[in-house]
Amino acid sequence: MSDDKEKTLCALQEEGFIESNPEVFVKLIQPARFYCGNCGRSAVAEKNLCNPQPL
Ligand SMILES: [Zn+2]
DSSP: OTTGGGSOHHHHHHTTHHHHOHHHHHHHHSSOOEEETTTOOEESSGGGSSSEEEO
């Protein structure tokens, strides 16, 4: 579980991480500094996005 912060939000969603760890997920997306050019998600760290673009 220690690798979760290194995974993309897309991968975390596929694993059901967002539903089971909503409080942790919020910390990954706020305050958002990047967005994903592929799926439109936003995140604090670009490493959590599959195609990070600066906000
Ligand atoms: Zn993405």
